[in-house]
Amino acid sequence: MTRLSRLHAVRRSLRPDGQHLLWLRYQRPYHWPSTLAFLAARCIPGIETCSEGVYRRSLVFAGCQGLLQAKPGACLQVRLSGVGAAQVPGLIARLRRVFDLDAQPARIAAALSNDPLMARLLGARPGLRVPKGWEPCEQAMRTVLGQQISVAGAMTLAGRLVARHGQPLRAAEPCLSHVFPSVEALAVAELSGLGMPQARATTLSTLARALLAQPDLLRPGQALEQAIKRLCLLKGIGPWSAHYLALRQLGDSDALPLGDVALVKALRLHEGPQAQLAERAQAWRPWRAYAAQHLWASLADCNPASGRQDR
Structure with a gap:
């Protein structure tokens, strides 16, 4: 059990x-x-909402359904319901991961600000964090559903997945109707017919079965290259998906999906059409995940009306 402290x-x-x-x-x-x-751009219909500065979601923890509401301020204020007191320490550890509360922004900024581009981006968004996935199966499904389509399109597909295979939420709650499907349910579910290519549906099933057979497949703290190699052995999982899972679920600060179209676009908007992401990213080690988050976030500055953040 995670021990609570004043930290x-x-x-x-x-x-x-x-x-x-x-x-x-x-x-x-x-x-x-x-x-x-x-978070607002990635809310899965039925399990999450984010509006007026408040994030709400359904959850399953230790076999029990619950609800949380999180609101930022001088501290992150979190309301939990349906959760036993014994489960609170584990949920605190998960919340700290999801919201990247244990990041050391001064240390990250000191390293990245040596690069002129990153210095500018840090000035625009001081203390930018890298949000993480709620749990391995959910983040794995999000990642595969997001292959080669927009964030909005991926969330539409995720909503269909939840509606078909998620359990109904027992406690009535506005805009929240289900909990995310369990890995056990997805490993045996028929996932075609959601409106995506059959190959992607097959990848979802493959990844769900792999997570069921290898519970540590997306365990945080693994060596990056070893984790990428293991993930890429799965049919349908290439370097982009593997690095994105390393960034969002393993929490590796140096993970970087080099083939990401939005990252390349953002870099070239800042530095011209000849800029090469793989080459430039060497200067951002070992904080390439934070550099990527800054680049993705900076796309909203190019089209402020949309407030868009890719990936």
């Missing part, structure tokens, strides 16, 4: 009825508008 929770109110209030601290600065924009 993790400033204050907490735990109640026997499963209604808990937490205040989670982090190192400043934290560029909350970017994290909220990222």
Whole structure:
């Protein structure tokens, strides 16, 4: 069990009825508008909402359905319901991962600001974080559904996946109707007919079965190259998907999907059509994941009306 300390929770109110209030601290600065924009663009219909600065989602933890609401401020304020007090430490650890609360922004900025482009991007979004996946199966499905299509298109497909294979949410809640399908359900589900190529549906099934057979496949803390090699052995998973999973689920700070079209676009908007991502990225080690997040976020500056953040 994860032990709570003042580094993790400033204050907490735990109640026997499963209604808990937490205040989670982090190192400043934290560029909350970017994290909220990222989450809002990727809300899966039925399990998540993000509006007016508040993120809400359904969840399953230790076999029980629950709900959370997170609102940023001087601390991240989190309301949990349907969760036993014994599960709170584990949920705090997960929330710290998802919102990247343990990042050290001063250290990251000191390293990346040696690069002129990154210095400019850091100035625009000080304390930018790299949001992580809620849990391995969900992030794996998101990644495959997002192969070669827009974020909005991927979320439409994810909503269909949830509606067909997710369990209904027992507690009535506006805009939240289901919990994300379990890896056990997806490993045996028929995933064709969602409106995507059959090859992608097959990849979803392959990855779900792999996660069921190898629970540590997306375990954080693995060596990056070893993890990429293991993932690329799975049919339908190439370097882009493997690095994106390393970035979002393994939490590797140096993961970088070099073939990402949006990253290349962002770099060339800043540095001209001849800029080469693989070459430029050498200067960003070992924080290439944060550099990538800055590049993706900077696309919103090129089209402010859309507020778009790719990937």
